[in-house]
Amino acid sequence: MSELLAQHPILVVSLTKIIVLMFLLMTALAYLTWFERKVVAHIQSRWGPYRAGPHGLLQPLADGLKFLFKEDVTPGGADRFIYFLAPFLSMSLALTSIALIPFGPKDITVFGQRTGLAVADLNIGLLFLFAITSLGVYGVALAGWSSNSKYPLLGGLRSSAQMVSYELSLTMSVVGVLLLAGSFNLREIIAAQSGFVRGILPRWNIIASPMPQLLGFLCFFTAAIAETNRLPFDLPEAESELVAGFHTEYASFKFAMFFLGEYASMVTVSCLATILFFGGWLSPFPESPLFAWTRFLPTALLAAGGLWVILDGVRYETIFGRILLPLLGLALCALAYGVSRPGVVDFVQGPFWFLAKVFVFLFLYIWVRGTLPRFRYDQLMAVGWKLLLPVSMANVVLTSFAIVVGKR
């Protein structure tokens, strides 16, 4: 190990970062499904998962086990190679894109090597992300075709038309941000948004002078929901018309791979929205003595969470309530103390604000899903080509003019 480290330090450090990120991401995705079911349930005045563990917290684990042990059926007449390739493509592409997301400004030290809080830091980070997203359509389209079944084929056809149409608006809507930042690098795009207007209003792209990117953001987020095949744009899997659309014929872990892919792209899109329009890891509070207390927000949140877990857990008269939940609560409180230590507190700020903003967007995703009905297919195409594309193009023109006029 140490020999390998001495010879190829970058390789070892990158591998370590990839493994850690994968582990964290998989856990986060599993609990994102729990979170989604809970939020949608509460929107509809239901309880949601409640049986497996307190508040259904063990539900993702149970689901994961179920996915592993279900019988895996391959439909007769399916194109076997492509049938197996499609879920693999769907998941791996979605996971790859997260490797480009920088989670914080400060470097960390792994095995004595200083390295940034992202697996890869590319000059063309944003373009590369779009390149990966544009390939994502293959997973869905090929799954629909290779199943050799009519509903998946319809879903696959819809998805390829939908994703190609919305990709245009998605790409056009961020050009305004690129013009303001003058770089494709995600770190530089965030850095360009630092500072405050009149010492109080953060100069994030969504409200930036000379041209606020509000239009760009609306187009971006709408197109992104369509790109990730989520409601109200989930035409490829519209269950009331197409059974389950492109993944009708998939069962067991292959279905889970589509599921993971979809949730991973939700996370990527939320990260991108945060980076491009909402200042990434930058704090919304200026650095003045008046706002010094905001540096301890992570501590306060963690400690409150820990105390709540202890108090709520005691009510369960099982091994969970008596032992596991109080221990989890204590661990959270210890973590809260840990992040308030000098030195650590500065490091935590970036990731904290980043993750907090990403969480807001994930909630928005689920909120939209729980609230809006599905579009009709012709409406979908009309919105994409006749509304989003012209608006995002107008945004590019307006931003360019504003920048040129502002420079005079």
Add this chain to the structure above:
Amino acid sequence: MTAELVIFFLLAGLAVAGALNLILQRHPIHSALSLVVVMMALAGLYLLQGAEFIAAVQIIVYAGAIMVLFIFVIMLLNAGEEERTNLSRMARWVGLPLGIFLLLQLVYWIGRAPEAPATVAASPAQTRKLAMMLFQEFVFPFELTSILILIAILGALVLAKKES
């Protein structure tokens, strides 16, 4: 052999294998997917030369948009497997000699090519230079091309429009 050379041969081999598979496969979808592999390998080769922007655009435009449309059309028409046929007389007596002639020419000119220019380190400056070239030096041919494409789109629209 340096790491760069190893990667070059890997990508080049992938591109050639994909291209061969494109011709040898009998199902249109398999052929289209092989073409995607070729595009990806080419993007990797561009990346190796330090042209990040071109590599990303190669993936976005060719692999991500054009090939998706190919697959869309193949799926929509539900094209089945092709049947193998013998070479037609035209292909045998005109196509083969011309193909071999082209191959020989390629080998000759590549053999005479001067030493390959050193690879440039990838940097944001490269992308900026490309933008400057496109929008200042070559702005006229660039805009002309876009008008050409616009005409093609209009032509397709007119052809596809239902007769009323």
